[in-house]
Amino acid sequence: MAQERVVVIGAGIGGLAAALRLAHAGFDTTVLERASRPGGKMRAVPVGDRAVEAGPTLFTMRWVFEELFADCGAQLAERVSLAPAHLLARHAWSRDERLDLFADIEASAEAIATFAGSREADGYRRFCARSAEVYRTLEGPFIREGRTGPAGLAQRVGLSGLGDLWRIQPFTTLWSALGAYFRDPRLLQLFGRYATYCGASPFTAPATLMLVAHVEQAGVWTVAGGLSGLARAVADLAAERGAMLRYGAEVERILTGGGRVIGVRLTDGTVVAADRVVCNADCAALGAGLLGTEASAAGEHLAPGERSLSAVTICAEAVATGFPLAHHTVFFSRDYRSEFDALLRARRLPDDPTVYICAQDRDAAGAAPQGSERLLMLVNAPADGREKPLTPSETETCERNLIRRVQACGLALDFTSSAVMTTPRDFDALFPGTGGALYGRAAQGWATTFKRAGARTALPGLYLAGGSIHPGPGVPMAAQSGRLAAAAILDDRDSTARSRVVATRGGTSMR
Numbered sequence: 001m002a003q004e005r006v007v008v009i010g011a012g013i014g015g016l017a018a019a020l021r022l023a024h025a026g027f028d029t030t031v032l033e034r035a036s037r038p039g040g041k042m043r044a045v046p047v048g049d050r051a052v053e054a055g056p057t058l059f060t061m062r063w064v065f066e067e068l069f070a071d072c073g074a075q076l077a078e079r080v081s082l083a084p085a086h087l088l089a090r091h092a093w094s095r096d097e098r099l100d101l102f103a104d105i106e107a108s109a110e111a112i113a114t115f116a117g118s119r120e121a122d123g124y125r126r127f128c129a130r131s132a133e134v135y136r137t138l139e140g141p142f143i144r145e146g147r148t149g150p151a152g153l154a155q156r157v158g159l160s161g162l163g164d165l166w167r168i169q170p171f172t173t174l175w176s177a178l179g180a181y182f183r184d185p186r187l188l189q190l191f192g193r194y195a196t197y198c199g200a201s202p203f204t205a206p207a208t209l210m211l212v213a214h215v216e217q218a219g220v221w222t223v224a225g226g227l228s229g230l231a232r233a234v235a236d237l238a239a240e241r242g243a244m245l246r247y248g249a250e251v252e253r254i255l256t257g258g259g260r261v262i263g264v265r266l267t268d269g270t271v272v273a274a275d276r277v278v279c280n281a282d283c284a285a286l287g288a289g290l291l292g293t294e295a296s297a298a299g300e301h302l303a304p305g306e307r308s309l310s311a312v313t314i315c316a317e318a319v320a321t322g323f324p325l326a327h328h329t330v331f332f333s334r335d336y337r338s339e340f341d342a343l344l345r346a347r348r349l350p351d352d353p354t355v356y357i358c359a360q361d362r363d364a365a366g367a368a369p370q371g372s373e374r375l376l377m378l379v380n381a382p383a384d385g386r387e388k389p390l391t392p393s394e395t396e397t398c399e400r401n402l403i404r405r406v407q408a409c410g411l412a413l414d415f416t417s418s419a420v421m422t423t424p425r426d427f428d429a430l431f432p433g434t435g436g437a438l439y440g441r442a443a444q445g446w447a448t449t450f451k452r453a454g455a456r457t458a459l460p461g462l463y464l465a466g467g468s469i470h471p472g473p474g475v476p477m478a479a480q481s482g483r484l485a486a487a488a489i490l491d492d493r494d495s496t497a498r499s500r501v502v503a504t505r506g507g508t509s510m511r
């Protein structure tokens with residue numbers, strides 16, 4: 001039987017995971033990527049003469065990659081060097097208010113007791129138990145299978161599981177659910193920040209996002225060479241398994257014929273024929289018709305208010321003094337509610353932003369390097385990169401406010417080369433159709449989860465993979481979504497093959 005041809009549009013982690021699995025399964029697999037390298041958001045930018053990670057830095061749920069590699073006859077640990085982090089993150093509100101969270105729940109509870117009293121520490125222990133319960137309830141249907149429909153979810157958890165589903169408070173916001181565990185506003189802020197892991201506000205995101213706490217306790221790893229290196233490792237393995245990866249290849253149209261997908265056309269006019277296409281471009285690009293009108297119904301058309309958050313990031317080399325940066329440090333704003341009101345109601349950058357810094361040369365224990373170090377600094381921003389790009393004066397103010405926030409906690413930064421800033425407009429240019437949104441549709445209440453597309457589409461032969469498809473956030477879920485798209489293709493191939501056999505047998509018996 002001739003090899004089936006699959007084209008994957010985009011070498012983000014979802015596209016790479018799908019391509020790897022399909023190439024390993026014997027498909028003639030071609031990845032077409034408009035950028036000059038694999039990884040999509042998992043990218044590094046040159047600063048001075050070093051490469052600074054400019055995308056994801058927090059790596060969790062390593063089992064997704066272990067399974068992906070194992071499915072393809074390889075070992076993650078042999079290809080990527082990962083070190084477990086004992087210290088998950090440092091959090092700061094002022095010079096005197098600092099709190100470290102650890103992978104060990106009791107170590108964190110003790111730190112919380114010292115920081116905010118034993119009542120809050122007890123609340124934390126109860127919170128951890130609940131977040132583990134939420135994780136357990138959702139692991140199968142939501143995380144592993146990426147179920148996006150209420151019926152599918154209910155069917156998967158079964159009648160006995162419906163009680164569990166109800167108990168995890170899907171209809172409550174994260175912020176109000178946290179009130180049952182914490183009184184200290186700083187702790188509400190710290191755990192409410194988990195909503196931003198999928199680009200949402202804690203004041204509207206569902207309480208189910210508290211599962212992030214459990215995911216972090218299950219393990220945070222630092223990746224040698226950064227997460228861009230992890231993406232490269234997946235791309236290399238896919239190439240070893242026979243996938244062809246073409247960079248600088250931008251798809252302008254998904255081609256259809258006879259009611260199904262027949263290939264794609266690149267912007268240079270080249271046509272690549274395919275039996276099946278996996279689209280790893282953001283779902284909003286499809287919805288906006290950027291890949292042609294025939295495929296647009298498979299995507300989503302999102303108004304700016306429906307998009308997840310964007311960010312302003314600054315990649316820099318600097319000498320950091322006055323504050324003991326950890327690998328991951330968060331400097332919290334004074335008033336979280338007005339920060340999110342500015343971002344999502346007024347749709348502007350807040351005057352006092354929460355700042356995340358990844359000090360990527362510090363090991364998992366936070367040991368400081370000699371001299372200048374590589375930093376990624378990030379503040380949340382509205383995803384209005386297309387409609388309302390930031391003006392030069394707004395980006396200057398943003399930089400000033402960021403520095404003021406970290407200085408309030410004692411951190412002084414002496415920049416040793418020119419920094420590289422990425423704004424929502426830049427993210428929109430890198431990831432067309434998004435407006436700069438980094439996680440697809442915003443999680444505003446439980447119902448938005450059910451609006452996500454899923455791996456299969458109504459257009460035969462077209463499948464979707466990536467962060468805007470899977471209902472869970474971040475790198476592992478985008479990769480899982482690629483695995484799900486590949487599994488759907490394998491199923492569909494097998495069921496087509498089975499029906500061919502049945503048809504042939506039927507013909508034989510009639511004769």
Ligand SMILES: Cc1cc2nc3c(=O)[nH]c(=O)nc-3n(C[C@H](O)[C@H](O)[C@H](O)COP(=O)(O)OP(=O)(O)OC[C@H]3O[C@@H](n4cnc5c(N)ncnc54)[C@H](O)[C@@H]3O)c2cc1C
Nearest residue numbers: 010012013014034040041056057058251281466467474475
């Ligand atoms: C600053 C930042 C920080 C983050 N922090 C974390 C973190 O700490 N932990 C975490 O888990 N996640 C984090 N994330 C989120 C995570 O990076 C993403 O969820 C994940 O990488 C998305 O993968 P994806 O499969 O959706 O593909 P994407 O990364 O969105 O890539 C899609 C690819 O498709 C290509 N493409 C688009 N259109 C076309 C076309 N027409 N033709 C050809 N190619 C096309 C693009 O060039 C791109 O390479 C962060 C993201 C950002 C930006």
